Amino acid sequence: MLSCDTIQLNVGGTLYTTTKKTLSRESNTFFTNQLFSNFLRMSDGSFFIDRNGQIFSYILDYLRCGKLIVPRNFHAFESLYEEAKFYGLGELKKQIEILERRSTIPRQPTKSESSDSPCSSARKPGFLTLGYRGTFAFGRDGQTDVKFRKLYRILVCGKASLCREVFGDTLNESRDPSDREGCERYTSRLYLKHQCLEKACDTLAEKGFKLLGTCCNGANGLMTSFLPNIQSSSSTPELMNQRNGGDFEEQRWAHYTELIFYREPLHCNFQKPNVECCHASLQNLNWK
Known part of the structure; x- marks a missing residue:
């Protein structure tokens, strides 16, 4: 039987088990501003969140360790950013921006293009x-x-x-x-x-x-x-x-x-x- 600090989430049909402490690691987020009593309760006792269940695994890993961890060939940065925006995770959004820029290696600018050119952004x-x-x-x-x-x-x-x-x-x-x-x-x-x-x-x-x-x-x-x-x-x-x-x-x-x-x-x-x-x-x- 789960303890009072343990919580089950059903995110888009995918089940996750975590703790309230993990979900409240950052202040002023979706999890700290919402009362779980307001969530839809499923028959198995889990709380339902109508969001992307697969992407939520990266959200939960971030809340557990404080940094974004994705596979080497990960390309769903846009979906991940939207999920981070929904959950109100400002620091995670910054990490997504940095990691996404690193995943796309820009070409070396020519002499006619300065380093602050809009082409090099x-x-x-x-x-x-x-x-x-x-x-x-x-x-x-x-x-x-x-x-x-x-x-x-x-x-x-x-x-x-x-x-x-x-x-x-x-x-x-x-x-x-x-x-x-x-x-x-x-x-x-x-x-x-x-x-x-x-x-x-x-x-x-x-x-x-x-x-x-x-x-x-x-x-x-x-x-x-x-x-x-x-x-x-x-x-x-x-x-x-x-x-x-x-x-x-x-x-x-x-x-x-x-x-x-x-x-x-x-x-x-x-x-x-x-x-x-x-x-x-x-x-x-x-x-x-």
Whole structure:
């Protein structure tokens, strides 16, 4: 049987057992300002709190030892900050801010960017767009058994400083030098040094970006413009050979796709974009 100093909490469906002394470690918080008699009492005797049960484990660990402890690959800083704000833990909010900034290693500023530039501050919200032109590799004769995906180049569009922060050394800036117009400019002339789409998406996810939407022209986009030239300049046997060739098949299946990502602010009064409007705008695009 639990002692009078021991208390059971049901936070979002997850049960925790702790003491009143632990919960009241800091003054003027949710636990010290609220009377437990006002909480919803469950049938098992626990007090119900309608908050994130998984995140509460970090809240409770902080109250026990006085410092924030999270796993190395922890990325839910925004949710943790909101929970700390709800429970009125001011010192914990400061520790979250410090730890979140350390988890995102900023790039070294260029000569044109001073250390107090707004580009070198903590992470900011923003949009990034990945664009790529792809097809399938058919081989020289177009008769290979397995048709592998073939990407020519992954383009990166957005604010230049944000592109560098996210992709770092994997970003090729040869077409857009970093000393042009300052760090707050936008560019569509950057691309990645690798051609692995999944690696680029993993990098964006690790940096806190979420996919908002995509737009793409369907396969066979170059078929109509490529076929008349063949018909007008080739005999029937030559036409059949070219139609069965790998170059023709790769042109036939060529397509262009853009993936639009957005990263929300960590904690500020910033208006979130209307995702539904973004999706509607993408659906209304007429790719030709």
